[in-house]
Amino acid sequence: MLKAHSSVTALLRTTGISIRPEVTTLRNVACMQHLLGAVRWKSQLRPAPLLTARPSRALIDEQISIQGRFLPPNCPVTVRAHMHSEEGDLWEAFSHYNTDENGVVNLTKDPSVGGSYFGCEPMGLFWALHPAPSAREGLRLRKRDVETPYVVQLSLWEGHMTSDQDTMDELAGCLAALSVERWYMAPHTRRVEIRQNGVVGTLFLPSGPGPFPAMVDLWGIGGGLNEYRSALFASKGIASLSLAYFGHKDIPGPPNQINVGDDYFRSAYNLLQDHQEVCGERIGLIGLSYGVYLVLHMATHIGLKPKCVIGINGPVGSNDKWPSMMSGSSLKAVDEHGNFTVKDMTMPYNIAKDNKIKIETLECPLLYILGEDDNNCASVESANEIEEVLRSAGKAQLFTRLSYPGAGHLIEPPYSPNTSVSLWRAKPKRIRAFWGGHPAPHAAAQEDAWKKMFDFMDCNLRR
Structure with missing residues (x-):
């Protein structure tokens, strides 16, 4: 104990701290050693980064x-x-x-x-x-x-x-x-696979009691079933049906063309409308790329009455070349650099009048989101035509445009990295899809559009 006391006393003196000789218990020596350690740490060391x-x-x-x-x-x-x-x-x-x-x-x-x-x-x-x-x-x-x-x-x-x-x-x-x-999915959000009446999709339901407002969610010509946007919608309180319409193993027919028609989309909408946890009078539609044409078609041609429509970088119509374009086999869809793009094919003047959406019959609000650097689809020209037709029909108040300089085709949820070019097909020849967009302005567009998209849905689905 005396040795420990002597050691502690000598070291404390170097710091200017003195102790009385009668303080010699082991407990007090231990306290002094602890104090000494604190003094050394404070005077000589810094916390780790x-x-x-x-x-x-x-x-x-x-x-x-x-x-x-x-x-x-x-x-x-x-x-x-x-x-x-x-x-x-x-x-x-x-x-x-x-x-x-x-x-x-x-x-x-x-x-x-x-x-x-x-x-x-x-x-x-x-x-x-x-x-x-x-x-x-x-x-x-x-x-x-x-x-x-x-x-x-x-x-x-x-x-x-x-x-x-x-x-x-x-x-x-x-x-x-x-x-x-x-x-992409909040705790207690529910994911339900749908294989009913020929409909192939995934329904996401928010946590808590319903009924909830809802969206039908369609993607583009990449095909398959993409769920992540719908999962986020449900995480924010809006039920969402992510719907496959081609390129999925559970949809019959050739995988590289659309084998479903109006009855399929009507069935999907009715399935969502009849769900006990969905408010059937508060359903909207959202589409990206070719999905824009499909949701506009659903809103204007097949007897549905959605409360609102959201389109992201998509065309005003379809044409006879879509089946070959789906597989990337159409030479007109591949530019001189081997990039797959349908920008020329989706120019409104290249779409036959009979294949265009009768947008003048639209009865609900439409939010059209476009990237001005979209190198895959004629989004700016499509938005211009939609706006002009609605204005001529006395329905200009239904149209809202969000236009983003420097943003490309794939405007997705915020903080997702943009890909301006990706591999579209590897065999028999490597073909790349050319999407466009510059990282910083595209990121800013995704963040702003996402917020305004929810404002739009809140306004039209919840009120």
Whole structure:
């Protein structure tokens, strides 16, 4: 005890702290040793760098706050995000920051000075995700299993690093790391597979008691069944039926052409209308790309009475070339660079009058969202024609246009990375789909359009 007391006393004297000789109990010596440790930590050490993300588990369209603390003041750092897609491909983004005088970097308010994006972009690490240099060509990030999250790894690095430097050594220079979960489905949202009366789809229902307002959700000529937008709708309180109409194993007939007609879409709408947890008088339609033509057709030609329609970058009509175009075999759909695009085919003047939507018969509000850099569909020209026809019919008040410079064809939920070109078909010849869009303005368009789309649905489905 005397030896311990002597050691503690000598060390405390170096700090200017004195003790009385009579304080010699083991308990007091232990307290003094603890005090000595606190003094040394405070005078000589600094907390380890800390990276935080709040919330660490959120829906894909929700912002999170990312912050690095306990860093050297006014020093360069890199924040990196990386994740693996469901197919196993690596996607990543990184950005350069400089800490403030307190050794803090806050992505909510601090500007990026380099890397995958520039400026103050709180969610830049997510919308700027892109395939790693070693990844396969022509990737597009799409969620197939909405009941599992994307798990994104965030890490904080010393200095301004490039992507190549990051992959050289995963340990050197890494100051802190954590993972966040990005979900398309909120807890207690219900997913119900629909195989009824020939209808193929997935119904998503919000948590809690119904009945709920609802949407019928159609995608484009990629075919299959895409659920993630409907899952998000239900997570926000709107029931949604994601509907397949071609290119799905449960739909009979050749996979590369549309084998269903008006009866199919009428059955899908009626199925949703008759569901006990859906308010049958409060149903809207939403379509992307070719899905725009289909939802406009449903609203004007087959006797349905939706409360509203949302179209995202789609045509005003169809034509006889769609079946061959679906499989990418139409030479007119492939440009000189091997890019698959239907922009010329969807120009209103290239669509026969009999194949156009009779938009003048529309009886509900229409929100048309377009990217001015859409390189796949004649969206600007389609919007112009729709607006002109409705104006001539005395229905201008039904039309709302959201137009976004620099945005491409695939305007999706917020913070989703844009793909301007992706692989459309690998065999017998590699053909790429040319979507268009520039990362930052496309991301801004997705965020703004998503908010205004919900405002539109709230106004027309809930009131």
